Amino acid sequence: MRIVIDMQGAQTDSRFRGIGRYSLSLAQAIARNAGNHDVCLALNAQLPESISTIRQAFEHLIPEERIRIFDVPQFNTLGNWESRSAEAIREAFLVELNPDIVLITSLFEGFWANAVLSVGAFGGAHRTAVVLYDLIPFIYPENYLRTSEMQNYYQQKLEWMKRSGLVLAISESSRQEGIRLLGMSEDKVVNISSAIGGQFRPNIKIKDKAPELLSKFAIQRSMVLYAPGGFDTRKNFKRLMEAYSLLPESLRRNHQLVIVSKLNQGQHQEMTTMAKSLGLGKDELILTGYVSDDDLINLYSLARLFIFPSLHEGFGLPALEAMACGVPVVGSMTTSLPEVIGLKEALFDPESVESIRQTLVQGLTDEAYRQRLIEHAKVHVKKFNWDNSAKTALEALEKLHAIAPFLDEKPDLIEELSKVAKDTKPDTKALRLTANCIAYNQGAQQRQLLLDISTLVHTDTKTGTQRAVISLISELFKLNPRELNIQPIYFTGGIYRYANTFCFEKFLHETGTGDTPVDFFQGDVYLSLDLNMHLSHKTHRLHCDMRSRGLRIAYLVYDILVSQYPKWWKDDNASIFLSWLKNIGDVATDLICISQLVATDVKSFYKQNPPNRSEQDPTIRSFHLGADLEKTLLSIGLPTSSGQMLSAMQERLSLLMVGTIEPRDDYLQALAVFELLWQRGLDINLVVVGMRGWLVDGCIEQLENHPQSMLKLFWLDSVNDEYLQIIYQAADCFIDASEGEDFGLPVKKAVQNGLPLIVRDLPFFREIATEYAHFFQGHSTNDLADAIEQWVKLHAKNLHPTTTCMKWLSRKESAAQLISLMDLN
Amino acid sequence: MTSNSLFKLNAALRWLRSQTNRLHQERLRSRIKALVKKILIFIRYQIQTHPKWRDGLLMVSQKTGAYQALKRMDARLMGYGQHSANQEIRLKQSEEFQLSTKAEKIYQDLKGTIERQQRGHN
Numbered sequence: 052m053r054i055v056i057d058m059q060g061a062q063t064d065s066r067f068r069g070i071g072r073y074s075l076s077l078a079q080a081i082a083r084n085a086g087n088h089d090v091c092l093a094l095n096a097q098l099p100e101s102i103s104t105i106r107q108a109f110e111h112l113i114p115e116e117r118i119r120i121f122d123v124p125q126f127n128t129l130g131n132w133e134s135r136s137a138e139a140i141r142e143a144f145l146v147e148l149n150p151d152i153v154l155i156t157s158l159f160e161g162f163w164a165n166a167v168l169s170v171g172a173f174g175g176a177h178r179t180a181v182v183l184y185d186l187i188p189f190i191y192p193e194n195y196l197r198t199s200e201m202q203n204y205y206q207q208k209l210e211w212m213k214r215s216g217l218v219l220a221i222s223e224s225s226r227q228e229g230i231r232l233l234g235m236s237e238d239k240v241v242n243i244s245s246a247i248g249g250q251f252r253p254n255i256k257i258k259d260k261a262p263e264l265l266s267k268f269a270i271q272r273s274m275v276l277y278a279p280g281g282f283d284t285r286k287n288f289k290r291l292m293e294a295y296s297l298l299p300e301s302l303r304r305n306h307q308l309v310i311v312s313k314l315n316q317g318q319h320q321e322m323t324t325m326a327k328s329l330g331l332g333k334d335e336l337i338l339t340g341y342v343s344d345d346d347l348i349n350l351y352s353l354a355r356l357f358i359f360p361s362l363h364e365g366f367g368l369p370a371l372e373a374m375a376c377g378v379p380v381v382g383s384m385t386t387s388l389p390e391v392i393g394l395k396e397a398l399f400d401p402e403s404v405e406s407i408r409q410t411l412v413q414g415l416t417d418e419a420y421r422q423r424l425i426e427h428a429k430v431h432v433k434k435f436n437w438d439n440s441a442k443t444a445l446e447a448l449e450k451l452h453a454i455a456p457f458l459d460e461k462p463d464l465i466e467e468l469s470k471v472a473k474d475t476k477p478d479t480k481a482l483r484l485t486a487n488c489i490a491y492n493q494g495a496q497q498r499q500l501l502l503d504i505s506t507l508v509h510t511d512t513k514t515g516t517q518r519a520v521i522s523l524i525s526e527l528f529k530l531n532p533r534e535l536n537i538q539p540i541y542f543t544g545g546i547y548r549y550a551n552t553f554c555f556e557k558f559l560h561e562t563g564t565g566d567t568p569v570d571f572f573q574g575d576v577y578l579s580l581d582l583n584m585h586l587s588h589k590t591h592r593l594h595c596d597m598r599s600r601g602l603r604i605a606y607l608v609y610d611i612l613v614s615q616y617p618k619w620w621k622d623d624n625a626s627i628f629l630s631w632l633k634n635i636g637d638v639a640t641d642l643i644c645i646s647q648l649v650a651t652d653v654k655s656f657y658k659q660n661p662p663n664r665s666e667q668d669p670t671i672r673s674f675h676l677g678a679d680l681e682k683t684l685l686s687i688g689l690p691t692s693s694g695q696m697l698s699a700m701q702e703r704l705s706l707l708m709v710g711t712i713e714p715r716d717d718y719l720q721a722l723a724v725f726e727l728l729w730q731r732g733l734d735i736n737l738v739v740v741g742m743r744g745w746l747v748d749g750c751i752e753q754l755e756n757h758p759q760s761m762l763k764l765f766w767l768d769s770v771n772d773e774y775l776q777i778i779y780q781a782a783d784c785f786i787d788a789s790e791g792e793d794f795g796l797p798v799k800k801a802v803q804n805g806l807p808l809i810v811r812d813l814p815f816f817r818e819i820a821t822e823y824a825h826f827f828q829g830h831s832t833n834d835l836a837d838a839i840e841q842w843v844k845l846h847a848k849n850l851h852p853t854t855t856c857m858k859w860l861s862r863k864e865s866a867a868q869l870i871s872l873m874d875l876n
Numbered sequence: 877m878t879s880n881s882l883f884k885l886n887a888a889l890r891w892l893r894s895q896t897n898r899l900h901q902e903r904l905r906s907r908i909k910a911l912v913k914k915i916l917i918f919i920r921y922q923i924q925t926h927p928k929w930r931d932g933l934l935m936v937s938q939k940t941g942a943y944q945a946l947k948r949m950d951a952r953l954m955g956y957g958q959h960s961a962n963q964e965i966r967l968k969q970s971e972e973f974q975l976s977t978k979a980e981k982i983y984q985d986l987k988g989t990i991e992r993q994q995r996g997h998n
Contacts, residue, residue: 198934200943317925465982469989482990483975486983490976563977570976 052452053089055119055150056081058105060157060182062098063164069280069368070184073221073245074156075108077182080441081154082112088445089117091148095141096122096491097165099599103665110667119148120573120601122488123167124481129204132477136468136485138169143464144492146173152448152455153179155215159208162201170211173462178455180217180448183240185365186228187285194284209233217451219243219444222366224387241447245366246435250344253377254352264349268339270307275411276354276378278311278347278369279361282318287360287383287401289325292336294407296329302415303335311350313341351376356414356421359388360401367391371435374428379421381410393431397424464489491600494572497536500875501547501569502527503579505586508541508553514711515796516609519645519676520581521557526677526866528560535875538562540569542583542590547571573601576875578643580607584631591634598638605641605873611652616790619714621745636662639669641873646795647673648815674872675819677862678799689774696738696765700781703763704843705736707782707806709775709797710789712751713744721788722753722764724835729763731836733843739766740778779804784842787811788835795819802854809842823857920950 060074082090090113094102106118121144126133145153158181160166170179188195188205196202212218213233218240220226226242229235265271275295279286288310295308308331310322319338326336342350351357357373359382367388374380374392382388383401392398400406413420468485477485502524507517527537539550539562547569554562571577577597583590598604613620613628620628635642636657644650650673662668699705712718718739725737743751754766770778779785785801787810795815801808808824810816816824825845827838845851860868899907923929937943975983 197931198938198943200938315921315925317921320925465986465989468986469993472990473993480973482986483973483979483983486979486986487975489982489986490979493978493982495978568974568976570978 052151052449053091053149054081054085054448055091055093055145055148055153057093057145057153057155057168059095059098059160059166059168060155061105062095062101063160063166065157065160066101066104069366070157073184074182075105076246076248076437077243077440077444078156079108079112080437081444082109084438084441084445086445091117091119091150093141093145093148094118094120095166096120096600097125099596102599107666115601116574118601119144120599121145122491122600123165124484124488125165129162129200130475132471132475132481133484134167135471135475136477137167139172139464139467139471140485140488140492141167142169142172142175143462143467143489146175146462147492151178151452154219154444154448155179155181157182157184158212159205162204168208168211170215172467176211176214177216178451179215180219180444180451181212181215182243183212183218183220183225183229185221185225185363186232187363187365189232190228190363191285216455217241217447219447221245222387223390225365241443243440243443243447244435245368245371246437246440247368247372247375247432251348251351251372251375254349257349257352260349261353264346265353267346268309268337268342268350269334270309270337271334272304273306273355273415274309274350274353275306275415276309276311276350276357276373277359278351278357278373279359280312280369282312282314282322285362287362288322289329290401290404290407291358291360292326292329292331294404294411295335296331297404297408298411298415302412303332306355306415307335307337309337309339309350309354311339311342311347314338347372348376351378354378356381356411358407358411358414359383359392360399360407361385361388362401364388364391371432375432377425377428379414379424380428381414381424393434394424394427396420397427490570491572494574495536495570497534499536499538499570499572499575500527500532501571501575501577502537502539503541503547503577503583504539504550504553504581505541505543505583505590506581508550509543516582519609519796522677522679522862523580523866523869524554525558526862527870528558529863530866530870532870532875535870538569539580541566542586542593545589547593571597571600571602576603576605576873578605578607578873579635582607582609584628587627587631587634591638594634594638598640603640603873604638605643606635606639608635608642608644608649608653610645610649611656614656615652619746624745632656633660633662636660636669637664640666642669642671643869643872644671644673645676646815646818648818649673672872674868675860675865676796676799677865678796678803678859679861689777693774693777695761696767697777697781699762699765700736700738700778703734703736704783704846705738705781706784706786706809706839707738707740707778707801708786708788709740709800710787711744712739712741712747712754714746717788717790718747719750719753720832720835721786722750722757723832724788724839725759725764727832727836728839729759731840733840735839735843736763736765738778738782739764740770740775741766742769776804779806782806783846784809786839787816789813790830799859802857802859805853805855807842807846807851807853809838820854820857823852823854825852916949 056078058074058078061071065071078092092105092109092113094105102120106115109118121141123137123140124133126137153175155168155170158168161168170176170181189209192202196205213235218229218235220229220240220242222244223242226240229240230237277291292308322338323336351373354373357370357378357380359367359370359380361367361383362385364387367382370380370382370388370391380392381397381399382392384398385401389398399410504520504524507520511517524539531537539554540547541550541553548566549563549569550566551563552566554560577594594604611632613625614632617625642653644653650671653671657668708718708721721737728735739754757764779800785798785806785808787795787798789811798808798810798816798819808820810820810824810826812826812828816826825838825842827835842851923933934943937946
């Protein structure tokens with residue numbers, strides 16, 4: 052049997068109240084006890100803030116692909132096109148999941164929030180089960196249904212409830228209400244009861260924390276505690292305060308009435324005025340306002356007596372929580388409270404002040420009575436647990452499944468919507484938004500791997516990163532993994548578009564026609580291939596939305612040197628990078644680093660700067676980039692001035708440095724080193740190939756105006772791929788003296804060309820070059836000069852380390868590694 | 877520090893200074909908007925905490941037909957009706973905002989069916 056649980060009860064603002072907690076706990080328990088049954092969750096994409104929390108709550112209970120998200124038009128007004136089409140769209144989505152049973156955890160959501168709940172729009176009502184908490188608004192319409200709109204809304208919900216195949220009541224009292232007030236048959240309404248979390252138990256260490264906690268809430272004496280869960284009239288505050296004011300002076304002197312619940316200033320004012328009018332002293336009533344679960348448990352544990360005088364409850368969870376915490380509990384003899392408290396002598400008539408007063412006196416003074424309440428509670432609370440509730444619910448659902456006829460007809464949503472349009476007259480924009488939601492809900496036949504190459508599409512700066520991006524795309528197209536539709540995309544005008552034009556022009560690869568907006572579907576994988584940090588402030592919310600819609604969100608991380616050495620970058624770039632790093636930590640499911648070292652750095656960064664997320668932290672893994680560039684994409688042609696340099700390179704030993712001229716590479720120091728070596732009489736060339744970077748004006752001036760320029764010192768600002776290849780072949784050694792390196796594409800290129808390496812002893816170089824490079828330590832000019840001199844001597848004797856046996860990854864292997872690392876095959 | 881009487885006396889001056897700074901940083905239009913919002917939240921709070929006023933307002937607004945507008949304003953003011961970034965972007969775009977190929981096909985289908993039905997009805 053496939054059970055689809057509509058979780059909107061845990062998505063709206065109800066998630067902060069009992070209904071939300073109940074919805075979540077019941078669904079978790081059903082998933083735990085489902086046995087051979089399939090459990091799917093249906094979540095509303097228009098309530099995105101709760102999705103990651105729910106996903107986290109079911110992490111080990113339900114595979115992520117069975118947590119399904121549906122989209123509906125956003126609406127403010129009930130009964131218009133948006134709200135009515137939303138009902139049809141949601142029900143059509145549920146039907147597509149092929150449920151045997153649909154379980155709605157809270158049918159009454161949606162008056163304020165964007166929740167959409169209906170039963171049987173396409174005739175599947177008999178296979179729908181609904182949880183019934185209470186019918187309090189129906190019983191007290193003057194307090195809860197003040198407007199005709201509210202009355203109509205509630206009435207419609209009741210009709211749907213009556214139409215459903217099964218009603219799961221949270222208490223016997225609610226069950227009886229359903230039968231008596233709604234006229235539902237006895238066998239249709241089942242009591243599945245309720246339970247509390249395992250955290251509610253006596254806190255034996257509370258004495259250590261007591262003084263701090265009590266002073267936090269200005270509690271100075273023993274507590275008579277009430278946790279009403281709201282400030283409605285039915286909570287019976289007036290009679291409670293009146294009864295309290297009639298207690299003997301000695302009891303009042305030694306106790307305080309503490310009411311724990313979230314309240315606003317107006318309610319606070321109302322309560323204090325009421326207390327004053329009933330003769331309660333200023334310090335006799337304490338209103339704590341909202342307290343955390345931990346504080347609540349501690350307050351329960353410290354209370355002398357817990358009282359629950361409410362006139363009407365669906366269940367009355369606080370009474371059970373207090374009982375589990377080992378405090379004597381007394382409460383009303385109405386509605387569900389007798390079954391929750393389970394002991395006749397602990398009950399009183401909530402409409403009689405005298406009855407409340409007598410119970411209070413007995414609860415505070417009669418030790419034998421108090422002990423009986425505590426002992427009874429120890430046994431009684433064990434009857435309530437989520438697994439029992441879930442098993443009862445599952446049993447009822449199985450029975451319903453056995454009798455409910457199977458429907459194999461799929462509804463025609465478009466036909467259904469056209470009927471809605473007859474009354475509501477939607478405009479073009481409303482229809483287009485609706486179409487957008489339906490498209491998302493329908494999903495795609497093939498999973499998409501969406502490669503974000505926004506920066507590359509906007510400006511190809513031909514940096515190492517962008518060369519790597521181009522190589523990877525090209526190889527991924529060639530790999531063409533099965534069941535995976537590879538689609539490069541870019542961000543523009545607030546949305547993502549398919550980069551079809553770019554791909555055709557650059558790779559002659561047809562991915563589609565025109566740069567149409569991207570269809571995002573649940574299960575797709577978004578991978579930010581390029582470093583799109585400058586767009587992060589615009590795309591971050593969209594990425595969060597994509598994640599909440601069930602996409603995997605992955606980023607390729609080339610290095611995080613900016614966070615480690617911010618002085619090497621311009622201030623604005625450093626702050627943009629850090630903000631990007633923070634953003635991706637908050638939303639990513641996967642961070643793919645280009646070396647083990649980068650992965651370690653990223654892990655330690657997030658250890659020091661924990662991401663702000665409710666899901667589990669992203670998976671951080673590493674792979675290596677390929678060293679060979681895409682041949683078809685190489686730029687060709689030699690400049691006329693190339694002859695002079697190449698012949699100089701043939702005359703003497705030539706040491707090559709490749710990479711953008713930037714502070715971390717310290718070309719100034721390299722220049723000083725070679726000046727020293729030339730003074731020492733070493734006849735060698737220094738060839739520098741690298742674009743002008745940032746914060747290096749002094750260095751550029753020296754390179755341009757050096758006396759050895761074009762004699763033994765050659766700087767090439769920009770070279771094409773063919774020329775660079777010839778330079779690599781003509782050079783005798785490759786030097787990388789960078790003080791921070793996590794990318795190292797030029798080093799890999801040098802290895803590919805069989806060049807020996809002289810590199811700084813950095814973890815990154817140790818990771819990729821192992822024993823095949825000549826490493827040097829130290830930061831002074833002499834250290835590097837000595838290392839080069841030593842290498843030259845070794846080279847003369849042919850004893851220098853060579854890279855011929857060093858393994859390097861091809862771009863094809865690199866792309867395959869990426870696909871397998873992300874488990875996309 | 878807070879118990880220091882001088883600190884308390886200076887509170888108004890500090891408030892004035894912070895307001896001047898914010899005016900400088902956020903500009904007049906945004907500050908006026910913030911002030912209006914503050915006033916509306918204050919009025920809303922007063923109405924919420926006085927059930928008689930609230931019932932009166934509900935009755936009058938329903939009779940005059942202003943109830944829906946009030947409810948929408950309230951939702952905007954208090955940030956109810958959280959919706960996804962995706963739809964927010966769509967909502968901000970023009971009426972003819974571009975849809976994905978799949979959504980466009982669904983839209984044409986839906987529009988065609990509605991038009992056909994209207995023609996049949998007429």
